[in-house]
Amino acid sequence: MDISQLNTLTAQVLWAAFILAALFGAIAQRTHFCTMGAVSDIVNMGDWTRMRMWGLAVGVAMIGFYAMAAGGLIDPAKTLYASNRFIWLSALVGGLLFGFGMVLASGCGSKTLVRMGGGNLKSLVVFVVMAVAAFATLKGITAVVRVATVDRVAIDFAGNAALPTWAAAAAGVSPALAGLVLALVLGGGLIVWALAGSGFRRFDNLLAGFGIGAVIVGMWWVSGHLAYVAEHPETLEETFLATNSGRIEALSFVSPVAYTVDWLMFFSDKSKLLTIGIVSVFGVVFGSAVYSLLSRSFRWEGFRDAEDTGNHLVGAVLMGVGGVTAMGCTIGQGLSGLSTLSATSIVAVAAILAGCVAGLKYQIWRLERSA
Numbered sequence: 001m002d003i004s005q006l007n008t009l010t011a012q013v014l015w016a017a018f019i020l021a022a023l024f025g026a027i028a029q030r031t032h033f034c035t036m037g038a039v040s041d042i043v044n045m046g047d048w049t050r051m052r053m054w055g056l057a058v059g060v061a062m063i064g065f066y067a068m069a070a071g072g073l074i075d076p077a078k079t080l081y082a083s084n085r086f087i088w089l090s091a092l093v094g095g096l097l098f099g100f101g102m103v104l105a106s107g108c109g110s111k112t113l114v115r116m117g118g119g120n121l122k123s124l125v126v127f128v129v130m131a132v133a134a135f136a137t138l139k140g141i142t143a144v145v146r147v148a149t150v151d152r153v154a155i156d157f158a159g160n161a162a163l164p165t166w167a168a169a170a171a172g173v174s175p176a177l178a179g180l181v182l183a184l185v186l187g188g189g190l191i192v193w194a195l196a197g198s199g200f201r202r203f204d205n206l207l208a209g210f211g212i213g214a215v216i217v218g219m220w221w222v223s224g225h226l227a228y229v230a231e232h233p234e235t236l237e238e239t240f241l242a243t244n245s246g247r248i249e250a251l252s253f254v255s256p257v258a259y260t261v262d263w264l265m266f267f268s269d270k271s272k273l274l275t276i277g278i279v280s281v282f283g284v285v286f287g288s289a290v291y292s293l294l295s296r297s298f299r300w301e302g303f304r305d306a307e308d309t310g311n312h313l314v315g316a317v318l319m320g321v322g323g324v325t326a327m328g329c330t331i332g333q334g335l336s337g338l339s340t341l342s343a344t345s346i347v348a349v350a351a352i353l354a355g356c357v358a359g360l361k362y363q364i365w366r367l368e369r370s371a
Contacts, residue, residue, distance in 0.1 A: 001231075009226075009227075009229070009241060010227075010241045010242050013223075013227040013241050013242045013276065014275075016218075017219065017222055017276040018286075019283070020215050020219055020280075020283070021215075021251065021279065021280035021281075021284045021286075021287065022284070022286050022287030023287060024110075024215045024280075024283070025284035025287025025289075025291070026287035026288065027215070028110065028111070028212070028284075028288065029117065029118060029287070029288040029297075030204065030207070030291055031053065032050070033208045034107055035102075035108055035330035035334060035356070036103060036107050036330070036356055037050055037111075038051040038054050039356045039360065040103075040356075043357060043360045043361075044360070049197065049200060052194040052200050052205070053208040053209045053212075054209075055190040055193060055194045055209075056191055056194035056206075056210065057208065057210075058187070058335055058338050058339065059186075059187035059188065059191035059209075059213065060187070060209065060213025060214060060216075061216035061217055061335050061336070061339035062183045062186060062190075062339045062341070063187040063188065064213065064216070064217030065220055066179040066182070066184075066187075067183070068220065068224075069179055070179070070180045073224070074220055074221065074224030075224065076164070076175070076176075077160055077175075078224070078247055079220075079247060079248040079249070080248065080252075080336075081162075081333075081336070081337045081340045081342040081345055082160050082247075082340070084158065084159060084160060086157065086161040086343050087150075087153075087344055088153070088154070089153040089154070090146070090151050090153075090325050090327070090344075091326050091344045091347040092347055092348075092351045093150050093325060094321075094323065094325025094326025095326045095347070095351025095355060096322070096351045096352075096354060096355040097319075097321055097322025097326075098254075098318065098319050098323045098326055098352050098355060099322075099351065099352040099353060099354060099355020099356040100315075100322075100359040100362075101315040101316070101318025101355075101359075102319055102330070102352075102359070103315065103359025104312065104359060105130075105311075105312050105315030105319060106122065106126075106312065106315075108319070108330040109130065109252075109254050109329045109331070109332075110284060110329070110330065110331045111123075112127055112130065112253075113281060113288065114284060114288040115288075116285050117285045117287065117290075117291075118289070118292040119292065119298045119300045119301060120300075121301060122303055122308075122312055125303075126312050126315065127257060128261065129316035129317060130257055130323075131258045131320065132261070133316065133321050134257060134258035134321070134323060134324050135259075135261070135320075137324035138255060138258060138324055142321050146324070150325060159175075160175070161342065162340060162341050162342045162343055163179075163346075164176075179341065182341055186341070191209075212335070215251070216335050217339075219251050219276075219336070220250050220336075222276070223240060223243060223248045223249045223250060223276055227243070227276070228240055228241075229241060242274065243275055244256070244275045244276075249277065250335075250336035251331050251335065252328050252331055252333075253280075253284070253323075253331055254323030254329045254332060255323070255332075256277030257320075258320070259277055260277075260281045260282070327348065328348060330349075333345045333348040333349055333352070334349050334352065337349070
C-alpha cells in the first residue's frame with residue numbers, strides 16, 4: 001500500500017465513522033435515548049423503559065463485538081479498553097464524578113451533542129467547558145493530579161483485565177471462544193430482559209436499542225477492520241488509521257470532544273489531523289440537527305438563570321475531569337467498553353450510575369429545601 005492508497009483509505013474510514021455517528025445522533029434525537037434520562041426515569045417515576053433501551057443496545061453491541069472477534073475481523077486485545085492494568089480506582093472516582101456531573105449538566109457527553117443539534121445553547125456551553133476540562137485532564141493541570149493519585153492504584157494481571165481472559169484461563173479455552181460464550185449469555189440476557197418489558201416492544205424503543213447497538217458494532221468494524229493496516233508504508237508497523245490512541249476505538253464523547261476543540265483551535269497546524277473520534281463528534285451533532293429540522297422539533301434554548309448556568313458549568317467540569325479519569329463516558333465505557341467485557345469498564349459504568357443516582361438525589365434535596 002502506497003501513501004495515496006493510504007490517504008484514500010483514511011478518507012473512507014473517516015466518512016464511515018461520520019455516517020455512523022450521524023445515525024447515532026438522529027436515532028438518539030428521535031427516541032430520546034439517554035443514560036441519565038434512563039436513571040432519572042427509574043428514580044423519579046419507576047419507569048424502566050429507557051434503561052431497557054440502554055440494556056438492549058449493550059446486549060447487541062456485546063454480541064456483535066465478540067461475533068466479529070470470533071470471525072477474525074477484529075482483535076479484542078488491540079482495543080482502547082484492553083490492558084493488563086485494572087485501574088479500578090480511576091474508574092471508580094472518575095465514574096462517580098462523571099455521573100454526578102451529567103445530572104448537573106442535564107445529560108452526558110453524547111446527550112450534550114444531541115441537544116446541540118436540536119438548538120440547545122446550554123449544551124454548546126457545556127461542550128466547550130467539558131472539552132477544556134477534559135483536555136486539562138489529558139495533558140494539563142488535572143492530568144498531573146490524576147497521574148499522581150488515582151492512576152497509581154491498579155492491579156496488574158498477566159493478561160488482559162477482562163472477563164473473557166479470566167474465563168478462558170479457568171475453562172482452558174481460547175479467549176475468543178470464552179468471549180463469544182460470555183457475550184451470548186450476558187448480552188443475550190440483556191436483550192431478553194429488555195424485550196420482556198411490559199409495553200417495551202414499540203418501534204422507537206426497538207430502534208433505540210437495536211439501532212444504537214448496531215452503530216457501536218459498526219464503529220468497531222470501521223476502526224478495527226476497515227482502518228487496519230498491517231504495514232504502514234512509512235513506519236512499516238501495524239496501525240489503525242485515524243485514531244487518537246493508535247488502537248481500535250468505538251464511540252466515546254469526552255476525550256474526542258477535547259480533541260475536537262483542539263483541532264478547531266489549531267486548524268492551520270498540519271499535524272492536527274481528523275480522527276474517528278473528532279468526526280464522530282461532528283456526526284452526532286449533524287445527525288441530530290438534520291432529524292430536528294426535518295421533524296420540526298428544532299428550537300433555540302438558553303439558560304434559565306444564574307443558578308442554572310452555574311450548575312451546567314460545574315457539571316461540565318466534572319464530566320470532563322471524570323470522563324478522562326474513568327477512560328470514558330456512558331457511551332465510551334457504557335456501550336463501547338462494556339461490549340468488550342473489560343473489568344475497568346464494568347467498574348466505571350457502575351460508578352457512573354451511582355454518581356448519577358447521587359446527583360438526582362441531590363437535586364431532589366435542593367428542590368425540597370427550596371420549597
